[in-house]
Amino acid sequence: MLDPNLWFSEVVASDGSAFSLKIRERLHAEQTPFQFIELYATEGFGNLMVIDGCTMLSTRDNFLYHEMMSHPALFTHAAPRRVCIIGGGDCGTLREVLKHPGVESAVQIDIDERVTRLAEQYFPELTASNDDPRAQLLFEDGVRWIQETAPGTLDLIIVDSTDPVGPAVGLFTSAFYADCWRALGDGGILIQQSESPLYHMQILREMHEAMRCADFTDTRTLCFPQPIYPSGWWSATMAGKGVALADFRAGDAECKPFETQYYNAGIHRAALAQPEFVRRGLAVEN
């Protein structure tokens, strides 16, 4: 039925589901030192980037993920000035971060420069802010970069990585969270993509536990739709260093001096709501 010459499919073997996009052509494919990257032109979702067989982003729906990986944490921190993004090589999260006028520096550390070079070619709207003087793009190991960062020198760490298998596995450990905690100043926030609420409650539970183990005082999962990811429903989890994550600068979010496609103050509150099975699964007060 779905001819592999006409469709790209990502199969989730553990849950017996698959999501497919109809393709016009394969634009590019290469094996980098780190991963296998493919680019497709699709019929209905614009361009599509695939890494190691997993959909990463499409032109049509990446706004959901990139806005939710950035604005909720930025509007939760009292005054975020120094931001770092681990991963995020497509630069879509960086673009959202740079929309905040108070941000003074935004460092993106992705291990694979080819992701960024291919994003420049196939998702130019996402890399359009890369020459902002506040932005710095590094291509190295983010785990080591965080280890070597001077204590208390970051306000916000965004972990915009692939799944907790392969190159990104080191980003889901309490050792990494402890390094993040040290690098953050008081009131600092870590936010990390945290998979599907429907498929990956075990990963979510372990993340919360590992973040609390690393001395973060509050943790909170945000849920949002993401059609091209497994189950179409995704999450990001915040960890706060002496900051309550249920509150945010709602007035500033309501008067934000930039446009978004998904995020607004109401959506921020909505993402904080915990479905009953998530609340029970995490045993966190709603």
Added chain:
Amino acid sequence: MLDPNLWFSEVVASDGSAFSLKIRERLHAEQTPFQFIELYATEGFGNLMVIDGCTMLSTRDNFLYHEMMSHPALFTHAAPRRVCIIGGGDCGTLREVLKHPGVESAVQIDIDERVTRLAEQYFPELTASNDDPRAQLLFEDGVRWIQETAPGTLDLIIVDSTDPVGPAVGLFTSAFYADCWRALGDGGILIQQSESPLYHMQILREMHEAMRCADFTDTRTLCFPQPIYPSGWWSATMAGKGVALADFRAGDAECKPFETQYYNAGIHRAALAQPEFVRRGLAVEN
């Protein structure tokens, strides 16, 4: 890649996407006078009902849809006693409605009795409340039933139908909405499944316009995840007869005397939040 002998796929041709579930076996298939119904046992989602090639419900994720088609409207109405469900033959929405002790009668009108008989066999947990003395199951044309209902005799009409093509097309017209308006008492609410926010903004816009045309004083779209439906993101739209839909009986929702898997008061508020592109597309105040 996806062998049609091993996978059931629903293709959305207009958007070039497909969602697939791995199947263990096809349990049943029949052409009724109204539609072609298939039942599958899947690897990861329990049983699956498919009507005319479209996924209808799975054991694993139907709780999202059924809870959101019922509880938000029930907790918005001041005191819902008389409920009718148009469509909904799988009885999952009926089960949720009957959890509300204040409901005195719940009439389900599905044109195709075979949907209910197959649900009894393959989704027995959804039909377990069907012998509740408050429940009445009719198998006839819901459009005509609403036309013939005495004015002002219903508090809540839930339209739990297939997509606005084929047998359900008459349920998406201002003539039908006008009949619903007449059948509802003051403060009454109509709620109808309203497709994907990402794929079907045009349908959503037309529904709001048709509902307002039929003299409903407020309309409001609720968004929620639904993995097996196109884009994995779904909506229901409420129309109020002299009732504001942004408020609800939050205290009652917080103390609800029954269990849910997704819905709670926080999720109710979350579903009311309008993503930026939806807000602009509907030109409704947030």
